[in-house]
Amino acid sequence: MEFVKGLKQKEVIEISDILSNDLKGKEVVLRGAVHTIRDMSEFSFVVLRKYEGLVQCVFVNDKVNNVSIKNLREGSTIEVKGMVHPEDRAPNGFEIILSDIKVLSEPAKETTMPIPISKWKLNTSLETKLSLRPIALRNVRERAIFKIQEGIVRAFRDFLYSQHFTEVRTPKIVAGNAEGGANVFKLEYFGKKAFLAQSPQFYKQTMVGVYDRVFEAAPVFRAEKHNTTRHLNEYTSLDFEMGYIDGFEDIMDMEAAMLSYVFEFLSKEYAKEVKLLGITLPDTSNIPAVRFDEAKRLVSEKYDRKIKNPYDLEPEEEVLIGRYFKEEFNSDFVFVTHYPSKKRPFYAMDDPSDTKFTLSFDLLFKGMEVTTGGQRIHTYEDQVAKMVARGMDPADFSDYLMIHKHGMPPHGGLGIGLERITMKLLDEQNVRETTLFPRDVSRLEP
């Protein structure tokens, strides 16, 4: 009988092994993909692509062992043996003088790369980049984008664990429709009508009744019909929801603390990618908070712009609010609070001092909404009353109302669009740049 006992020690090493040990002059074995081959007439550079970065290998003669440089192809994966040689001009400050090559796999016969992935920046249209996404992501700059995104999610989770939040996994196939409106995907579910979840709203509130504080980082689905630079039909929502709050300000405080942790984490754990992408990490220690109506008035005055609709914020107004707080307070972020009730869902708590407004907020980052949050109604009577006032039938929401009926703490929470916050952090112009495999009205593949 064979037994599986866990990881075996292997001869093959990684870039970090070379950097953290003094292996100068030593022989090492590495594996990687042939990223590019450069013929220098006297010798050739074979640049290996590994998850950590690039490794310059020097192919001194025509042949190394039995492999001829003429037969080596970009896109092959190889195992190389060679001596570590310090070289300041090489990535990571070293190169490998090859003494042995073993080909592990090869691309299809007689194919060439449709885009030059080894270039620093892919100078192709977004359309081409997305159509060739499986290959385009092999570009060093492209893949750094999604390492940064990984870092944001890791830090989000780590911070919330430290604040006693519990991670939950809520269903994506649902019977009801939390956010209202028409932008919901319909599904056939064994003869029943079902939807894809637009948000984990009902479930995260439910779980506050169980664990006091919860979070989830998971996909949500919106059947938005407009193809804009900031909308996706499937995106990752970073949600948290917390009980026993004194007011919706507690939620903003938690988000500000979380964001500070995230950017600190990126500066430490993702320093390589932060540098590679030239990211300036924003300051979140002092984020201005302004009422919705006041924000509208401020930009209307400063930028001489008429207020068309006092109950809605147009994307252009968001941009101007972002500009105002950058100019006046040097802040990339601004909390806009007290959104009008008619623009917020039925579970939003109205401001008791003026019920035309809600105890809610958006967070704008460089002039774009990246978070929506607020306090929720927690009593059964208030929630039923607001549903009825909106012409909704509480009987349609009996599972949800179960939590209010049997007692909920004062609570609230928020949802953050992961792809959007990544987009603004990287100063990208289109959210598809920071979405691994975007889904929009016209794009369902790859």
Place this chain on the structure above:
Amino acid sequence: MEFVKGLKQKEVIEISDILSNDLKGKEVVLRGAVHTIRDMSEFSFVVLRKYEGLVQCVFVNDKVNNVSIKNLREGSTIEVKGMVHPEDRAPNGFEIILSDIKVLSEPAKETTMPIPISKWKLNTSLETKLSLRPIALRNVRERAIFKIQEGIVRAFRDFLYSQHFTEVRTPKIVAGNAEGGANVFKLEYFGKKAFLAQSPQFYKQTMVGVYDRVFEAAPVFRAEKHNTTRHLNEYTSLDFEMGYIDGFEDIMDMEAAMLSYVFEFLSKEYAKEVKLLGITLPDTSNIPAVRFDEAKRLVSEKYDRKIKNPYDLEPEEEVLIGRYFKEEFNSDFVFVTHYPSKKRPFYAMDDPSDTKFTLSFDLLFKGMEVTTGGQRIHTYEDQVAKMVARGMDPADFSDYLMIHKHGMPPHGGLGIGLERITMKLLDEQNVRETTLFPRDVSRLEP
């Protein structure tokens, strides 16, 4: 202008604050839900439910401040002030002698709990428990189940980060269908035909070409028509995929090491829940691995059972294989390797020494499949040939085949059913017990 600066210090404290500091005889302020009230004639116990556990509060007179014990209701949330008093018979070894109560919220008027959530174990049918899930989860034992599940996912991720895996987020709305078969949910997507992803298979392989090693913990969707104790229509799949492998054994080694880490992590970080649920953490340092055909022969001989179909494993056979390896090797786990090609998907690599079988495996845990994994075909020519041999049109998979065309390292991976592994760890009889909000043929709510 107001500014948000991060977390504010609050007077309210948590159970862990009391346990980690010596607060005996000190006055503290706590918030929680009224879990149960017990009238002891001379005084009353008011038991608070908090995310960390229960707190026994002693309500000495009829009234504390202005709140009468007669008006205090289960399901209310309250803020209490009182003195910490050591009491061995109370949860966590202390109680609070109340001097002040403030009611934060109340349940609906004239309602009572439909199930006794403060009982140690809910002695109701699974059907009732699931219908009342939003409330039933407030039971201390029920919520411990999903803390354990949180711990499994955390440890899965932490271990893989330490092994240089990158976390990816792949789309759940897809155009193609990786696993084949009829069990796929259809979706209307702006006039196009779309599906819910049965697995992240194509995308995780794609991302191996980018990051060498990747993982994802996310929902997958299977339109299984059979309502069994082990099937769900939506579940969480813990997937990883790794490049530059020497063989599929590397994947089993990685899984065994990961599982050891998971159970070690649970014993340290979730000791309270492990104890509360009476979990015996299994040993994974020495997992037997047996060929599919050999496993069938062994149980056929030992348990005197005819082999009906040499190319398939029935659930009953899985149970017997689990029993065999428990009896013969005292192992809760067994890897079954070399599954027949006709039972594995088109991307599975055949065993070159006998192409009727594949370089693949399942992991059985107490007689149930909890993982499916294996090596994948990495060359374009081999992948196209296997598709054609199966009557598939490679043109339907051009986006997927892009990765093989332009070069992939030898690679493989696996998918683990989170709810199933939790179920077997807890010795539950139905996977719905370990699913937060299960989706099955007849259950779409809550």
